Amino acid sequence: MLLVVAAAMLDGQGRVLLQQRPPGKPMAGLWEFPGGKIEPGESPEAALARELHEELGIILKVKDLRPIAFASEPLAGRHLLLLLYVLREWEGAPEAHHATELRWVTPAEMRGMPMPPADVPLVEALVGMG
Numbered sequence: 767m768l769l770v771v772a773a774a775m776l777d778g779q780g781r782v783l784l785q786q787r788p789p790g791k792p793m794a795g796l797w798e799f800p801g802g803k804i805e806p807g808e809s810p811e812a813a814l815a816r817e818l819h820e821e822l823g824i825i826l827k828v829k830d831l832r833p834i835a836f837a838s839e840p841l842a843g844r845h846l847l848l849l850l851y852v853l854r855e856w857e858g859a860p861e862a863h864h865a866t867e868l869r870w871v872t873p874a875e876m877r878g879m880p881m882p883p884a885d886v887p888l889v890e891a892l893v894g895m896g
Contacts, residue, residue, distance in 0.1 A: 768846045771814040772801030772885075773853045774834065774892055775860070781872055782892060784879070785821070785865035792842075797869070797879045799850065799888070800860075810849050818853075822860040822868075830855045835891035839884040848884045850891070 775783040784797040802817035804810055811828040818824050831851040839846045862868045871879065873892035881889070 768841065768844050769804040769810070770801060770846060770848045770884075771804060771810045771817065772799035772848060772850050772888075773814055773818060773831070774799055774850055774888075775818075775853045775856070777870060779870075781870040782876065783822075783860055784869050784871060784876070784881075785862060786867045786869070787882075788864065788866045793882050795866075795880065797876075797881050798885050800865075811851070814851060818856070821864050823858055823863060824860055825857040826853060826855070834895070835888050837884040837887050841884070846884050848888070850888045852895075 783800065785800050787794050787796050787798060800818055800821050801814055802821070804813040811831050814831060815826050815828055818826060831853055833849065834852045835850045837848040860868055873889060876889045876892070
């Protein structure tokens, strides 16, 4: 079982931040929610705070994370469980430290973007929030 956390970072216009996977990584070129693996002994929220700081250079308060949905997907001989949180407040401007590009898009716009299989069902949860 591979436990992964991700954030749907919402700006004041209801857009969500997506990052593009860089060349040389599995699923390169696909758009995904920022986040990453939960390390042993780490809570999902602490893992997400750490990952967003590493990937985007932002700082957040764990209390500002709201769970919204999860996805379950077979992945390369293992099973991926992806926990998605909504985040509306953070400190700093997101920068692509490990991604090719960042893009702010509406949940409806995400429907037409190439995304990893585990991220696709999460889009509808965000569309339903609107």
